[in-house]
Amino acid sequence: MTQAEIPTQAVVVPATPPPHHPEKWKWYDYFTFNIDHKVIGIQYLVTSFIFYLVGGLMAMAMRLELATPASDFLSPDLYNAFLTNHGTIMIFLWIVPASIGGFGNFLVPLMIGARDMAFPKLNALAFWVTVPAGMLIVGSFFFGGAQAGWTSYPPLSVVTANTAQSMWILAIVLAGTSSILGSLNFIVTIWKMRVPSMAWDQMPLFCWAMMATSILALVSTPVLAAGLTLLLFDINFGTSFFNPANGGDVVMYQHLFWFYSHPAVYLMILPIFGIMSEVIPVHARKPIFGYKAIAYSSLTICLVGLFVWVHHMFTSGTPPWMRIFFTISTLIVAVPTGVKIFSWVATMWGGKIRYTSAMLFAVGLLAMFVFGGLSGVTLGTAAFDLHVHDTYYVVGHFHYVLFGGSVFGLYAGLYHWYPKITGRMLNESLGKAHFILTFIGTNLTFLPMHQLGLQGMPRRVAMYDPQFQTLNQLCTFGSIVLGLSLLPFLANAIWSWSQGPKAEDNPWNAKTFEWTTASPPIIENWEVLPVLTEGPYAYGEESAEETEAVNT
Amino acid sequence: MQGTIESNSDLPTPAVEASGDVAHHEEHPDLRVLGLITFLCSEGLMFVGFFTVFLVYRAAAAAWPPEETEVELLLPAINTVILVSSSFVIHLGDTAVKKGDVAGLRKWYIVTALMGAVFLAGQAYEYMTLGYGLSTNLFSNCFYLTTGFHGLHVFIGLLLILGVLWRSRREGHYGPHHHIGVEMAEIYWHFVDVIWIVLFTLIYLLSIF
Numbered sequence: 001m002t003q004a005e006i007p008t009q010a011v012v013v014p015a016t017p018p019p020h021h022p023e024k025w026k027w028y029d030y031f032t033f034n035i036d037h038k039v040i041g042i043q044y045l046v047t048s049f050i051f052y053l054v055g056g057l058m059a060m061a062m063r064l065e066l067a068t069p070a071s072d073f074l075s076p077d078l079y080n081a082f083l084t085n086h087g088t089i090m091i092f093l094w095i096v097p098a099s100i101g102g103f104g105n106f107l108v109p110l111m112i113g114a115r116d117m118a119f120p121k122l123n124a125l126a127f128w129v130t131v132p133a134g135m136l137i138v139g140s141f142f143f144g145g146a147q148a149g150w151t152s153y154p155p156l157s158v159v160t161a162n163t164a165q166s167m168w169i170l171a172i173v174l175a176g177t178s179s180i181l182g183s184l185n186f187i188v189t190i191w192k193m194r195v196p197s198m199a200w201d202q203m204p205l206f207c208w209a210m211m212a213t214s215i216l217a218l219v220s221t222p223v224l225a226a227g228l229t230l231l232l233f234d235i236n237f238g239t240s241f242f243n244p245a246n247g248g249d250v251v252m253y254q255h256l257f258w259f260y261s262h263p264a265v266y267l268m269i270l271p272i273f274g275i276m277s278e279v280i281p282v283h284a285r286k287p288i289f290g291y292k293a294i295a296y297s298s299l300t301i302c303l304v305g306l307f308v309w310v311h312h313m314f315t316s317g318t319p320p321w322m323r324i325f326f327t328i329s330t331l332i333v334a335v336p337t338g339v340k341i342f343s344w345v346a347t348m349w350g351g352k353i354r355y356t357s358a359m360l361f362a363v364g365l366l367a368m369f370v371f372g373g374l375s376g377v378t379l380g381t382a383a384f385d386l387h388v389h390d391t392y393y394v395v396g397h398f399h400y401v402l403f404g405g406s407v408f409g410l411y412a413g414l415y416h417w418y419p420k421i422t423g424r425m426l427n428e429s430l431g432k433a434h435f436i437l438t439f440i441g442t443n444l445t446f447l448p449m450h451q452l453g454l455q456g457m458p459r460r461v462a463m464y465d466p467q468f469q470t471l472n473q474l475c476t477f478g479s480i481v482l483g484l485s486l487l488p489f490l491a492n493a494i495w496s497w498s499q500g501p502k503a504e505d506n507p508w509n510a511k512t513f514e515w516t517t518a519s520p521p522i523i524e525n526w527e528v529l530p531v532l533t534e535g536p537y538a539y540g541e542e543s544a545e546e547t548e549a550v551n552t
Numbered sequence: 553m554q555g556t557i558e559s560n561s562d563l564p565t566p567a568v569e570a571s572g573d574v575a576h577h578e579e580h581p582d583l584r585v586l587g588l589i590t591f592l593c594s595e596g597l598m599f600v601g602f603f604t605v606f607l608v609y610r611a612a613a614a615a616w617p618p619e620e621t622e623v624e625l626l627l628p629a630i631n632t633v634i635l636v637s638s639s640f641v642i643h644l645g646d647t648a649v650k651k652g653d654v655a656g657l658r659k660w661y662i663v664t665a666l667m668g669a670v671f672l673a674g675q676a677y678e679y680m681t682l683g684y685g686l687s688t689n690l691f692s693n694c695f696y697l698t699t700g701f702h703g704l705h706v707f708i709g710l711l712l713i714l715g716v717l718w719r720s721r722r723e724g725h726y727g728p729h730h731h732i733g734v735e736m737a738e739i740y741w742h743f744v745d746v747i748w749i750v751l752f753t754l755i756y757l758l759s760i761f
Contacts, residue, residue, distance in 0.1 A: 118583045184590040188583050218594040226601030233697060238687035241605065247690040252608060256601060 025523065033128060035120035038521060040127050041106025042421060045414075047127075048098040051134060055089035056483065058082045063445075063479035069466045079462035081145025081164075085137060088150045088168065091268065092175040093134055095406045099271035100217075101127065101182060103413050104210050106421060108186060110514035111204045113195030113532070115525050118188040126181035129174050136171035140164040149460055151257060154242035154250050158234050166235055169228045176221045176260075179267075183214035183221075190214075195513075197532035204512045204536045205294050209274025212298035213267055219306060220263040227256030251316050258309035266305045268402060270298055272409030273340055276362055279416045280344050281537045282510040283359035284351030288537040290343040297336035304333050314382045315389045323382040330380030337373060341366065356508075357431025361412035364439050368404025372397060375450065390460075393453025399446040411438070411489075418493070419503030423520040426500060430492040437485030444478025512536045588736050592743045599747050602701065603754055606694045610758070617691040621684045623759050631674045632752050635706075638667035639745040642713070646738045652728045654720055661717050661734075664741065668710045675703050695755060702744070702751055709744045712737040 030039055030046075062082050065073040074082065105123065109116055117123045140146055146168035148157035157165050190211050194203065230241040231253065240246035242253045273294075281288045288294065310318060310326040318326075344366060353359065375397040378384050388394065411434075418426050448471040453459075457468045464472065506515040514521070516530045610616045617623060642664040648656030679696075686696040716737045719725050726734055 119587055122587070180591070180594050184587055184594065187590055188587050192581075192583055192586065218590065219597060222594050222596075222598035223601040226598050226605070229701075230605065230697070233686075233693070239693040239697070240687075240690060241693055247609070247613065248693075249609070249612070252605060256605070 023523070033124050035116070035124045036523060037105045037109050037117045037120065037123060038421075038525075040123050041102050041104075043127050044097050044101035044105060044130075045103075045421075047130070047134070048094045048102060051089050051093035052098070053486070054138075055086050055094060056486070058086040058089070060479055060483050062086065063476040065462055066464070066472050067476040069464050069469055071462045074462065076462045077144065077147060080147035080149075080460075081141065081161075083460055084146045084149050084152075084168070085140070088146075088172070089137060090402070091150065091264065092172060093130070093137065095268045095402065095410070096175070096179065096264075097130055098410055099268065099275075099406065099413075100179070100186075100210070100213060101130070103206075103275065103410075103417070104182070104186060104213075104271060107417070107514060108189060108207055108210055109193070110420075110517070110521060110525060111207055111512055111536075112190060112193060112198060113513050113526075113530050114189060114193040115529075117185050118193055119185050122181055123185050126178045126185070129178040129181070133171040133174035133178070136167045136174070140167040140171070143167065151254075151261070152231065153257075154231060154234065154253050157231060158242065162235050166232060169232045169235075173225055173228055176225050179217050180221050183217040186210050186214040187218070195529055195532060201292065201295070202532055202535055203295075205277035205288065205291065205298075206271070206274035208295040209270045209277070209298050212302040213270045215299075216263045216270070216302045216305065217267055220260040223256055224260030227253055227260070230256070251313070254313050254316055255309070258312045259306075262309040262312060263302075263305050265398075265401070266301055268406045269409075270301065272365070272406050272413075273298065275409050275413040275416070276340075276344055276365065278510075278512065279358050279362045279412050280347050281539060282416070282508050283354045283356055283362070284348045285354070285539050286347055286351035287535070287539050288343065289346035289349075290339070291535075291537065293339050294343050297339040300336040301333060304329060304336070308333060308380075311380050311382075311385070314385045327380060327382045331377060333380075334373065334377055341370060341373075356415065357426065357428055357435055358412045358415035360432065360435040361408050361415060361438075364435065365405055365408035365412060368400055368408060368442060372400030372404055376401065388453050390458055391453035392449040392457045392459055395459050396446050396449030396453060399449070400442075403446065404442050408438070408442075411435075414493070416508070417514075418496070419507045420514055420519050420521070422497050422500075423503050423518075424496050424498075424500035425503050425507065426496045427492050430488045434485055434489040434492065437481055437488070441478050441480075441482030441485050445475050445482055446478070448472075448474045448478075511538055582732055584732055585735060585739065588739055592740070596743070596747065599698075599701070599750070602694075602698045603750065606698060606754060609690055609694060613690070617695070617759055618689055621688055621692050621695075623695065623756055624678055624682060625756060625760075627674055627678050628752060628756050631671050631678075632748065634667050634674070635671050635745055635748050638664045638671075639742055641667065642738050642741050646731070646734055649726050649731045649734050650728055654726055657726060657734060658717060658720055661713050661720075661737075665710060665713045665717065668706055668713065668741075672703060672706055672710070675699065675706075698751060698755060702747055705744045705747065709737070709741045712740055 025034070025036065025039060030043060034040065034043075061074060062079060065071070065079055067073075071079070105117065108114075141164075143164040144161040146152065146157075146164045147160045148165060152165065152168065190203070190207050230239070233239040234242050234248075240248045242248045242250050244250065277288060277294055308326055308330045310322055311330045314323055314326075344362075348363075375393070379388065379394065379397055415426060415431055418424070452468055452471050452475075455468065457464055503519040505517065505519055507519070508515070511534065513530050513532075513536075517526050641660055645657045645660030645664065648654075648660060684692050686692060716726075716734055719733065724730075
């Protein structure tokens with residue numbers, strides 16, 4: 001048809017509006033290739049939570065094995081497979097998809113006043129690509145499971161469990177593809193689809209965090225894909241990229257791997273920082289302190305974070321100038337991170353804090369993350385790292401950051417947005433029980449690991465010297481507490497989804513756009529798009545009535 | 553136009569729609585070109601990864617390429633001329649469709665597709681006549697992996713061009729204001745071309761020195 005036909009036909013359309021979709025999604029819509037960003041967000045959250053349970057059970061099995069110095073619960077090979085896939089699942093199938101895919105997809109369009117992401121079909125595709133990735137990981141256990149650790153350094157990864165290792169590589173490449181597709185979607189969406197009334201510096205900080213995360217994922221993920229492709233060829237097609245006998249270099253793999261996998265640490269924490277910046281002002285009833293500082297520090301972390309990767313390789317024959325350079329760049333990352341921490345503390349200072357479960361997890365995150373961040377500074381210093389490299393000190397450090405940081409943040413986000421996602425309130429008493437158990441369990445499990453590391457216990461080994469037994473049993477006890485801590489959460493989340501009290505549109509009296517629509521949001525997000533009249537954190541400007549309502 | 557959107561949602565959609573509130577996925581300007589460019593930035597970095605590996609191993613090697621695994625130069629040079637020219641040819645197709653000349657679009661895209669196919673055939677011929685394989689030595693590892701990965705991209709670009717040609721059969725599918733698909737195939741083809749220029753310089757030309 002020609003251009004001239006368009007006006008006449010356009011007049012006809014409003015008379016018979018085509019039914020784009022049903023009024024409300026049915027339960028089975030959540031199991032299909034659905035292009036609604038909210039459905040995709042929930043698909044990510046639920047799928048990744050299931051993987052979290054799988055990875056958690058693996059962790060508990062490993063902790064049970066480590067209750068005694070001998071290898072009596074898991075065979076050493078199975079232990080290796082568990083530790084490899086525990087790490088892989090928690091990173092690539094839980095924290096990254098839950099925070100970026102889950103919260104990112106659900107919240108970003110709602111926060112910027114868009115009706116969907118820029119590329120809805122691509123968005124759905126990115127989710128469904130992670131499904132075969134998960135299946136490959138699970139399937140690899142029929143071939144012994146990948147056993148070379150989540151880092152899969154050659155030569156170990158080239159000589160152990162070849163089929164399982166290849167499946168592992170394909171799974172990571174698929175997860176990376178999903179991450180790239182999701183990231184370009186976020187960048188274009190945040191850049192181009194904000195409501196016209198929303199300037200960059202009026203955007204909720206979660207969106208700033210997602211922007212930084214997406215840039216980072218776009219830059220670093222392809223390099224990992226390149227490195228893993230070379231590894232796949234080494235394993236299966238007789239190449240020798242990482243085979244020193246034929247001129248290859250194993251350290252090359254480490255560079256390619258860590259060029260992605262250090263930024264991956266920020267992929268796992270930047271969205272969580274975004275969640276923190278949303279949860280804290282709402283529950284402290286105060287405008288966020290240092291909006292621009294928090295927004296730009298995300299971008300700074302993203303930029304500096306690309307130039308610190310060699311701090312994972314201080315013991316890989318790294319020349320001294322490189323150690324100095326990467327020690328300095330690593331310590332610099334602590335600055336923008338500190339800016340955020342201080343801003344959140346300053347936001348709470350003098351606020352009217354409501355100790356909701358979401359806020360408890362956010363405050364818990366602050367404590368845990370500062371601890372993990374400080375041990376990170378010690379590890380980033382080459383002089384210290386040489387002594388504790390590959391010991392339990394490292395394990396303790398990154399679990400404080402990833403569990404005490406990322407997972408606490410995901411819980412804070414779940415408690416905060418559960419009413420918006422499901423339209424039901426969670427039970428606060430169960431939430432608090434969940435928090436207390438998690439907090440105790442985290443510290444019991446991961447704090448003794450620092451001491452174990454300082455005493456010289458190597459990581460990634462199923463058996464250990466009997467002198468380490470007492471502290472290991474403490475860790476194992478803590479992990480059981482952590483396992484139990486999930487029970488109140490699961491009971492709460494499952495029961496409340498159908499039976500919890502109905503949530504209002506804005507149960508927390510928050511100011512960001514997602515709270516202006518129904519709970520759960522209608523399919524097109526809003527009947528009429530919202531207009532920005534005040535900043536996302538303008539809590540000081542409440543009318544007297546609103547303040548009264550909040551205080552009661 | 554609008555009546556057909558629901559059944560053909562991959563149609564390029566107008567920037568402004570009368571029923572914006574109902575058909576929300578079409579109410580914003582088309583962002584697909586921006587999305588593609590963002591994706592290609594990321595994809596390009598995968599090549600940067602392979603090139604870096606190549607250069608680092610080159611710097612560490614005593615002879616690069618080693619004896620017995622020298623590269624052929626004439627055929628790849630001809631291939632380079634073909635691929636670089638095809639970037640201009642495909643642009644003629646894009647220019648044609650912007651003037652409403654769909655026949656011109658088809659003509660130039662067919663020529664581009666043929667040039668792409670000749671490039672791939674040339675590469676296959678090169679592989680068969682080189683006398684060494686993927687696993688011969690570290691250089692051949694890098695050589696086959698990088699050129700092969702690029703060849704895969706040429707192949708995908710070829711499929712995109714054939715897709716545009718297939719769709720252009722339908723009357724009115726592409727026009728002066730509906731050519732996002734044409735443009736995206738063109739951008740992808742330019743990307744493949746630019747990568748090849750870098751690749752040709754690094755792997756072939758540098759081997760002279």
